[in-house]
Amino acid sequence: MSAAHIPVLLHEAIAALGEIHGQLVADGTLGGGGHTRALLAAGAQVVATDWDAAAIAAAQAWAPTYGAQLELYHAPYSDLPTILGVRRPMGVLLDLGFSSDQLDDPARGLSYQLAGPLDMRLNSTQRTTAAEILNSWREEALADLFYYGAEELKARPLARLIVQTRKAKPYTLTTDFLATIEAIYPPRLGLKRAHPAARLFQALRVAVNDELTILEAALRGCAAQLAVGGILAVITFQPNEERLVKKVFRELCVDTLDPVGRVAAVANFKQGKKLMAGKAELALNPRARSAILRTLQRTHE
Ligand SMILES: C[S@@+](CC[C@H](N)C(=O)[O-])C[C@H]1O[C@@H](n2cnc3c(N)ncnc32)[C@H](O)[C@@H]1O
Numbered sequence: 001m002s003a004a005h006i007p008v009l010l011h012e013a014i015a016a017l018g019e020i021h022g023q024l025v026a027d028g029t030l031g032g033g034g035h036t037r038a039l040l041a042a043g044a045q046v047v048a049t050d051w052d053a054a055a056i057a058a059a060q061a062w063a064p065t066y067g068a069q070l071e072l073y074h075a076p077y078s079d080l081p082t083i084l085g086v087r088r089p090m091g092v093l094l095d096l097g098f099s100s101d102q103l104d105d106p107a108r109g110l111s112y113q114l115a116g117p118l119d120m121r122l123n124s125t126q127r128t129t130a131a132e133i134l135n136s137w138r139e140e141a142l143a144d145l146f147y148y149g150a151e152e153l154k155a156r157p158l159a160r161l162i163v164q165t166r167k168a169k170p171y172t173l174t175t176d177f178l179a180t181i182e183a184i185y186p187p188r189l190g191l192k193r194a195h196p197a198a199r200l201f202q203a204l205r206v207a208v209n210d211e212l213t214i215l216e217a218a219l220r221g222c223a224a225q226l227a228v229g230g231i232l233a234v235i236t237f238q239p240n241e242e243r244l245v246k247k248v249f250r251e252l253c254v255d256t257l258d259p260v261g262r263v264a265a266v267a268n269f270k271q272g273k274k275l276m277a278g279k280a281e282l283a284l285n286p287r288a289r290s291a292i293l294r295t296l297q298r299t300h301e
Helices: 010-016 034-041 053-059 063-069 077-084 130-136 137-149 153-169 174-184 197-210 211-225 239-252 278-282 287-289
Strands: 022-028 047-050 072-073 091-095 231-236 263-265 269-271 294-299
Touching: 010 034, 010 294, 022 034, 022 077, 034 047, 034 091, 047 053, 047 063, 047 077, 053 072, 077 211, 091 211, 130 153, 130 197, 137 153, 137 197, 137 211, 153 174, 174 197, 197 211, 197 231, 211 231, 211 239, 231 239, 231 263, 239 269, 239 294, 278 287
Parallel strands: 022 047, 022 091, 047 072, 091 231
Antiparallel strands: 231 294, 269 294
C-alpha cells in the first residue's frame, strides 16, 4: 500500500538554513513538496527541481497558489547552478533518495517487497534500467556494484549466479532478482534481521540513476553558487551518500597551505553540526531512522 511521503527532519532542515525570509532558496528535491512548502511558508523565494516528471506534475496542482514565489524545473539537482545562472542563493536543500510514493509504486520496481518490472529509473527518458544492468554487465562489474554499493560480502557468488541465471532467462521482474538473492541468502523464518534484498535493490537503484556522480557534481556546484553566508543543507539516507557528503564538505573546509605549511588561503566554507531525527519523529516516521542532516556555510567569497 502506498503511504504519502512524510518530510524527514523538516523543522531541523528549515531551521538549519537560518533566516530565509525574503531570500532565494533552492530545493533540489521537490518530491511531495513538504520541504518546499515549509520554505515558502517561511517567506523564501524558492527555485525547486525534481528529476521525476511525476513530482513536478503533482506540484503543478498547488504551485499557482504561490505565484512568482515558486519556480519549478524538471531537472536533475546537478543542474541547479545552470538554472540559477547569476542568482546566488542563501540556501540550498537536498533531501536525497526517493520519496515513499516512489518507493511504494510497484511500476517503478524499487522495492523487493513489491512485484513489478525491474525498471528503477528516476527519469523515464533515461535508457538504462535495472534489468539492463543485470542482463548486460560483466560478472566483475556486477560484483563491484554490490560489494562497493551495498557492502555485500557475498558479492562474487551473487554476481556469478546472476550471470548463470540470465543465460537461461533474462531478468525482467523484481521477483526474478529477489529469487536470485534468496538463492544466496535463503529466507529464515522468525529472523528479525533486515532482508539483504533491501540494500542490494538500493545499490542497483543507485547504479541505474548514477546517483553518486550526480550528487558529487551537485554538492560542488551548489556550494560554489551560494551567496556569502548562504547554507547548503543535505539529508542523506544511506552510507554511500553520507560518506560522499562528508568527504566533499570536509574537502571544501580545508585551508590552502603554502610549501612550508602556513595558511596561504583560508577555506571559503565551514561545516555545521550533524543532526539526526529525535525520538518523537522516529515514532511517527520510521523512515527517518537512517537520516542524517549535514550543513555547509559559505563564509568568504
Ligand atoms: C526524499 S524525496 C524528497 C521529498 C521532499 N523533500 C518532500 O518533503 O516531499 C527525494 C526527491 O528527490 C528526487 N530526486 C532524486 N534524485 C534526484 C536528482 N538527481 N535530481 C533531482 N531530483 C532528484 C526524487 O524524484 C524525489 O522526488
